[in-house]
Amino acid sequence: MLLATPLSDGLRRILKKSMPVFNRLPTEERSRLEGLINRFLSEVKFFGGGDFEVTEEMRVLIAAQACLLIVNQPDRWYKTLETIIVYPSAFKARERTYDGALELEHDSVRAGESWGRGPVVLSWDHAAYGAFIDHDGQNVVLHEFAHQLDDLTGSTDGSPPLARDHRVSDWARAFRASYERLREDAGAGRETFLDPYGATNPAEFFAVATETFFEKPDAMKREEPAVHAELVRYFRLDPAQWR
Known part of the structure; x- marks a missing residue:
């Protein structure tokens, strides 16, 4: 029932004002997105960090960006x-790193984080920016929810569950080659098309590639054609058609 229910006029006005891609979606995909947002808002609970108050605008904008990944x-x-x-x-988060056998802990400043089988944590400033500025390849909600999709296999490793007709070998070949190229270029200090943060590990590479795919699809098709083609198959859409 929720999936077939349109958003209220108030929520739709928020998206039209603050999430430009919502206005560019074809009618069928926009209708499907509205249903997914309704389900998301019904099933997922939002809490403010500290005494921060989460508003209706925040909830719907975060939900809309998360559901954009699964609209098809x-x-x-x-x-x-x-x-x-x-x-x-x-926000600050404790980060654990290793130097050989030595375990180190320190604070790091983050815009978002995603826990497998756990919560997603987001900076509202960054989430709102990502919704409104949708062409710079930087979107914290898309990034963290790419991790959530990745984790559906039970392991966040850059290999999300694929459809039966989507060959794992094709995915692995395209992503491995691009990831290794990014690691080499980032390590050498060369300018890269994808955010060099994607060179951290395969999971971060998938999340960075997802941000870029949705926000800079034409450039990605030109610069990373094999990865772009795999993401078109995975997400079952091409954001270039929304431009």
Whole structure:
């Protein structure tokens, strides 16, 4: 029922004002997105970090960006996600690193993080920016929810579950080659098309590639054609058609 229910006029006005891609979606995909947003808002609970108050605008804008990833994937859902925590801006998180056998902990400043089988944590400033500025390849909500899709296999490793007719070998070949090229270029200090943060590990590469695919599809098709083709098959859409 929720999937067939349009958004209220108030929520739709928020998206039309603050998420330009919503206005560019074809009618069928926009209708499907509205239904997914309704389901998302019904099933996922939002909490403010500290004493931050999460508003209706925040909830619908975050939900819309998350659901954009699955607008043409009715068989996929964020089935392990129950909670989103929203901070007003970038937040501190404890990070654990290793130097040989030595374990180190320190604070890092983040715009978002995604926990497998756990919550997504977001900076509202960054989430709102990503919704409105949709052509720079930077979108924290798309990034963190790409991790959520990746984790549906039970392991966040840059290889999300693929459709039966989508060959794992094709995906692995395209992503491995591009990831290794990014690692080499980033390590040498050369300018890269994809955000060099994607060279951190294959999971971050998939999340960075997802941001770029949705926000700079024409450039990605030109610069990373093999990865672009795999993402078109995976997401079952081409954002270039929305421009």
